Amino acid sequence: MKILLKGGRIIDPANHLDGLLDLMIEDGKIAAIGPNLDSTDAVVEDVTGKIVAPGFVEMHAHMRDFEEKERDTFYTASCSAICGGFTSVGIMPNSTPVVDTPEMIYEVKKRAAESAVTRIYPFAAVTVGRKGEKIVDMKALADAGAVAFSDDGNSFKEATMMREILKQTKLVNRVVDLHCEDKQYTGKGVVNAGKLAEELGLPGISSVSEDIEMARNLIIQEEIQGHMHIAHLGSQRSVELVRFFRQRGVPFTCEVIPHQFSRTEEIVKEKGTRAKVKPPFRGKEDMEGIQLGLRDHLVDVIASDHCPYTDEEISGGLDATNLFGIAGFETTLPLALDMVRKGVVDLNYVIACLTINPARILRLENRGTLSIGADADITVFDPDQEWVVTRECLHSKGSNTPYIGDTMRGKVVLSLIGGEVVCRDWKILKQVEKPE
Ligand SMILES: [Zn+2]
Known part of the structure; x- marks a missing residue:
């Protein structure tokens, strides 16, 4: 079967491609890209005025499922992901149960194959149970299909453990x-330390708690490579740390999530627990510092950090629970496009941060690119289409987003995975099992 995407602006940073071109899909693969392609036997999709990009690759998402189905399932989370343009999603292992054995990797892959509408790539925990005590069998987990390792939410107390983990990443060729x-430094903090925390009478989180840990890890990385x-x-200083260690030639990559570059802590006063996230929304200086990281191309990845909670879980005050996170697949693209419209960063770089860069970091061949012969995973979006964020329009079970009521500009209109149209105008067309 042939599908011809006609009249769009194709942007594929992996191939340094940006132009008004047509794209032909044949048997699930990208068959041709060029001006004025024609075919008598292809289904033609008119994508005039739209941007045609490689399917986005997410490398920081929490999908839940298993024992947390009330928060999200692979089905609801992946529907949300595809509407955000993500055709490949790497998922963090801090689910219940924790993904720290080959058996759990197989289980994630099996459940995802049955009920997710996107491609799913499991991460594995770095330490058993994410307890920070014993390093997992990284080789066995990588062999089972773990694309990366993370104890997201936790860090490693001992510098010597960090050193050992970095050594092992070289043996398994995974990040x-x-x-x-x-x-300890964060303590009971729930919002940005300083003016906001004082005003709200709540314990604050200083960016020191993140930056000292990051600096230490980068110093160890300089030795271990x-x-x-x-x-x-999460802060202006964290971006300057990236700049400093890059200048020293230390190899590493880094990411930002939309919250820190798009809004300041002011949003917390208005939206309360819906805006409770780590790192927290901070002041203008930190937000602009993060934007500088995008402008100077110091940041490699834009991720959603989709992290759904139930309405009940976020119904208390800011200090009622120790849950941090925002459900954010659908809002990531428009918030990133805001940075392009504000002149912070160029569109091609934003697309690279959503496609080829995370694909390379996760060692995903054939993803994040429109190379001829690659699987036809494609995201088509209208950069100017406006939509209002409502509880009902989001596909995740989680409504923990501070953007409800906001007008977003930029919407995914068509998504293909392996040449199959999975989603059109936010209607899911792929048939999968739908767990309750
Ligand atoms: Zn995290």
């Missing part, structure tokens, strides 16, 4: 994805 945070990725930069 360790680091949530940098000194939990393993495979390291740093999740969700």
Whole structure:
């Protein structure tokens, strides 16, 4: 079967491609890209005025399922992902149960194959049970299909353990994805330390708690030269640390999530627990510092950090639970496009941060690219289409997003995976099992 995407602007940073071109799909693969392609036997999709990009690759998402189905299932979370443009999703292992054995990797892959509408790539925990005590069998987990390792939510107390983990990443050729945070330093903090915390009478989280941990890890990385990725930069200083260690030639990659570059802590006053996230929303200086990381191309990845909670779980005050996170697949693209419209960063770089960069970090061949012969995983979006965020329009079970009521600009209109149209105008067309 042939599908011809006609009249769109194709942006594929992996191949340095940006132009008004047509794209032909044949037997699930990208068959041709060029001007004025024609075919008598292809289904033609008119994508005039739209941007045609490789399917986005998510490398920081929490999908839940298993014993947390009330938060999300592979089905609901992947529906949300595909509507956000993500055709491949790497999922964090801090589910219940924790993904720290080959058996759990197989289980994730099996359940995802049955009920997810996107491709799913499991991460494995770095330590057994994410307890920070004993390193998992990284070789066995990588062999079973773990695309990366992370104890997201936790960090490693002992510097010597960090050193050992980095050594092992070289043996298995996978990244360790680091949530940098000194939990003792964070203490009971729930919002940004300083003015906001004082105003609300709540314990604060200083960016020191993240940055000291990040600096330590980068110093160890300078010695060991393993495979390291740093999740969700959270401060102006964290970006300057990236700049400093890059200048020293230390190899690593890093990511930002939309919350830290798009809004300041002011949002917490208005939205309460819906805006409770780690790293927390911070002041203007930190937000602009993160934007500088995008502008200067110091940041490699834009991820959603989709993290759903039930309405009940977020119904209390900011200090009622120790849950942090925002459900964010659908809002990631428009918030990133805001940065392009504000002149912070160029569109091609944003697309690279959503496609080829995370694909390379996760060692996913054939993903995040529109190379001829690659699987036809494609995201088509209208950069100017406006939509209002409502509880009803989001596909996740989680409504823990502070953007409810906001107008977003930029919407995914068509998604294909392996040449199959999976989603059109936010209607899911792929048939899978739908667990309750
Ligand atoms: Zn994290």
